[in-house]
Amino acid sequence: MVNAEFIRMLENAGIPDADFDMKCIIEQVTGNRFASEISPEQKNQILAMIQRRIKGEPLQYILGEWEFYGMRLFVGKGVLIPRPDTEILVDTVLQWCKGKSGLKILDLCTGSGCIALALKKYLPDVKISAVDTSETALSYAKKNAEYHHLEIDFYHADVLDKHFAGQFHDYDIIVSNPPYLTGQEMQELQIEVKHEPAIALLGGSAKDGTYFYRKITSLWKDAIKCGGLLAYEIGWKQAQCVSELLNANAFRRIQTIQDYEQRDRVVTGEKI
Ligand code: GLN
Secondary structure (H helix, E strand, C coil): HHHHHHHHHHHCCCCCCHHHHHHHHHHHHCCCCCCCCCHHHHHHHHCCCCHHHHHHCCCHHHHHHEECEEEEEECCCCCCCHHHHHHHHHHHHHHHCCCCCCEEEEEECCCHHHHHHHHHHCCCCEEEEECCCCCHHHHHHHHHHHHHCCCCEEEECCCCCHHHHCCCCCCCEEEEEEEEECCHHHCCCCHHHCCCCCHHHHCCCCCCHHHHHHHHHHHHHHHHEEEEEEEEEECCCHHHHHHHHHHHEEEEEEEECCCCCCCCEEEEEEEE
């Protein structure tokens, strides 16, 4: 069987989950993950995708899309692939929004737009703005917003730009999944993650990867209303540091939420 041959090619190259990857690739090319009739042209397309996978490229870039919060999102080189961990951040914000309406939300370091889009989908009456410094990432975010017919105001800007931050006021929520990996973690990345943009991963020069939390918290806290929420995705060792940072910046009711692997993944606080 042809499919078994394809799977063996991936297995021989040491690709874990070869069976799953192959089903996704076959579905992408033929429209059917169990297809047994494959044309010569489709076979060539599949072989080209297998070659990319063997070189360590993430499956998500090869497919050109991935699912986040039940939504199809387009991804590719230059944009961070949405992770299931980030769904915890979306859940947390949605929970906080229960019973409230007409909220203004700002998503900093939006990347593919995954957080902003999921929030807008489930809270249609909110006004959402989203910021990213990468033009490539923003082009994916805009394409994703168009595909899902969701209205988001996108800004191409650096979230560390004090002047830019100073133009934003009266937000009920700021949400962000900023880059937060340490230099050490960057050295130990899986080969797939090395294909993703370092700018979306490396948490600045601080040894503990917390540079963006420090800068964002101080530069953007005045954009949040009193009683408003600041919600961060964090690296699993950063909860204490980020909680202390929020406390020192006049946030209270600080909470840490864990991910599917019971690791600290989200920190939130309300502005007093
Ligand atoms: N969670 C991502 C990873 O593990 C990191 C994302 C980020 O830095 N915001 O690779």
